[in-house]
Amino acid sequence: MPKPRPKIATDPIDALLSAHGLRRTVAGRRVLGWFLAHPDTSLTHAQLQSALQNETPDGADALALDRVTLYRLIDRLTQVGLLLCRVDSQRVRRFQSMPESVHTLPHFECQNCHRDQPLVGALSADAHDLELAAHNALRALQALGYQGLSLDVAVRGVCADCASATAILPTPPSLPLM
Ligand SMILES: [Zn+2]
Numbered sequence: 001m002p003k004p005r006p007k008i009a010t011d012p013i014d015a016l017l018s019a020h021g022l023r024r025t026v027a028g029r030r031v032l033g034w035f036l037a038h039p040d041t042s043l044t045h046a047q048l049q050s051a052l053q054n055e056t057p058d059g060a061d062a063l064a065l066d067r068v069t070l071y072r073l074i075d076r077l078t079q080v081g082l083l084l085c086r087v088d089s090q091r092v093r094r095f096q097s098m099p100e101s102v103h104t105l106p107h108f109e110c111q112n113c114h115r116d117q118p119l120v121g122a123l124s125a126d127a128h129d130l131e132l133a134a135h136n137a138l139r140a141l142q143a144l145g146y147q148g149l150s151l152d153v154a155v156r157g158v159c160a161d162c163a164s165a166t167a168i169l170p171t172p173p174s175l176p177l178m
Contacts, residue, residue: 034051086154
């Protein structure tokens with residue numbers, strides 16, 4: 001027998017917050033709304049704070065959020081899998097919206113120029129395999145009762161641009177000269 005359906009929130013952002021067990025606060029709507037409106041942007045806490053202060057939707061009051069509240073909110077959104085958190089090579093946490101269909105976004109962090117680039121294009125079909133494998137792993141854990149799962153695949157190394165730039169320099173001898 002089907003369970004009675006809870007009252008459906010009409011606003012998609014409200015619906016997402018409810019579906020993930022979060023309160024539909026003004027701050028929650030604004031923060032999640034901002035990330036969903038800028039799906040390709042990843043921001044640090046501080047960058048998000050100033051973005052929210054500078055960008056006010058029509059008819060809304062400027063959102064005055066203190067740091068602690070904002071940090072807690074972002075952590076909560078990340079825990080429930082609505083935001084994706086990455087730590088870049090300088091140990092700064094950056095957040096972006098979690099794409100509905102994508103559970104992992106393989107990306108590459110160059111240890112030389114510190115660019116962070118998505119690998120989906122470079123890996124083409126293999127990136128899909130990676131995504132599928134991650135999806136299956138998360139599903140298996142969910143079946144065991146794990147909750148609020150997210151997964152991040154980061155490949156670290158030296159990007160092709162940096163590698164070819166270094167190749168111009170004389171290569172050190174591979175054996176010590178004694
Ligand atoms: Zn590089």
